[in-house]
Amino acid sequence: MSTPRLRLSPEERRAQIADAARDLALEEGLIGLTQRSIAARAGVTGALVAHYAQSMDHLVADVFARIVGAELAEIRAEHGADTSAEGFEALVLSLLDGGRAAVTRVWVDAFSLGRRSEPLALAVRRASDEWQALLAGLIDARVEAGVFDCPDPAVAAWHLVGLVDGLNAQSLVSWGDAGTRADLMLPLVRRLVGDGRGTRR
Amino acid sequence: MSTPRLRLSPEERRAQIADAARDLALEEGLIGLTQRSIAARAGVTGALVAHYAQSMDHLVADVFARIVGAELAEIRAEHGADTSAEGFEALVLSLLDGGRAAVTRVWVDAFSLGRRSEPLALAVRRASDEWQALLAGLIDARVEAGVFDCPDPAVAAWHLVGLVDGLNAQSLVSWGDAGTRADLMLPLVRRLVGDGRGTRR
DNA sequence: TGCTTAATTGACCAAACGATCAATAAGACG
């Protein structure tokens, strides 16, 4: 049944364990990360997971940073060069359409566990700043291009991050339809960034 | 050192334990609630805490419901009868001024732990609905009074709850000044509810 | 092929958790 012991290079093993931990976190949240659960998924022993990690706190913080970092890179690749209002809207909608439930669970756990783990708290602060900077850049580019009219893109970006985080966290426990929620958000987002199509009064 | 054993009525002891658990949760979050930590604060034994609780999951859910319920009642008492724009603004500012950090920690823990505790998940859903209903009622009353111009108070309330939750959660890990963040929120909130003083474009 | 390095294991440990149960004793009541 069990495959014979395999001896990998430290780099390979490190990567394999990191992959297992990332997959596990996306399925069960950061709260589901233990030496033994990661080891079982990677097909190794808990002791080996402990061997390659400075501590579980650092392991969890690294997993969080990697998951969020991958998402940021993906969004940068897809929307980084665009300056259209439609592209920004598509981005915001994609952040709210419910397809990010796994990542939202990771964020929620990070906020909770981060209070008792300094490495994780640091990673959360960094990730929040990166998110804000990314959105601020996207908004600012559109202000420069005359698409948006926003007095302070940095502030708008903070609001948007908070809005997205809060609504996504709600969607974890509420029954509300995610698609509907996203649609209803558009007018508010348009007003937030000064999109000319925002409902005027 | 230790006071002699004291024998209370079940109701008194129940209330004392519940109080100890609530105070502890406000200091360390729901994650800090254990039979032993609650027992130590109440000056009793862990076995007694277990005796009066159906299970720790239910205990935690009850503590959450009580903390959030008290906050809701307080806000209802202070803002329930008011229909002024200033009153609503004062409420929103008070929700963002950083004085709610303890309650925010409880909420964040509830979102995380609620995924593994059905009683807690139920309590979170109920509390979310109550919050939304409260804000929707406040907004709607102002729409009726002609103070706000909002096509769908219920939707605006959901957005506001998400916004407040998200920004408060951020404040747990970010260094941003809470007061500044609240001030910068006002224009957005005004636009959200259709307050005539919202920045027009 | 045999040796040597070090990746990997299994067996531990102490701590903390929720939960259960017989034994104790506080306080009401006759």
Added chain:
DNA sequence: CGTCTTATTGATCGTTTGGTCAATTAAGCA
């Protein structure tokens, strides 16, 4: 004052956690 109910305790169990360490063994190398 003695008795009885039951609130309360202390001891204990089984589980899970992060972490450590000597022993094992896979695989590169002479």
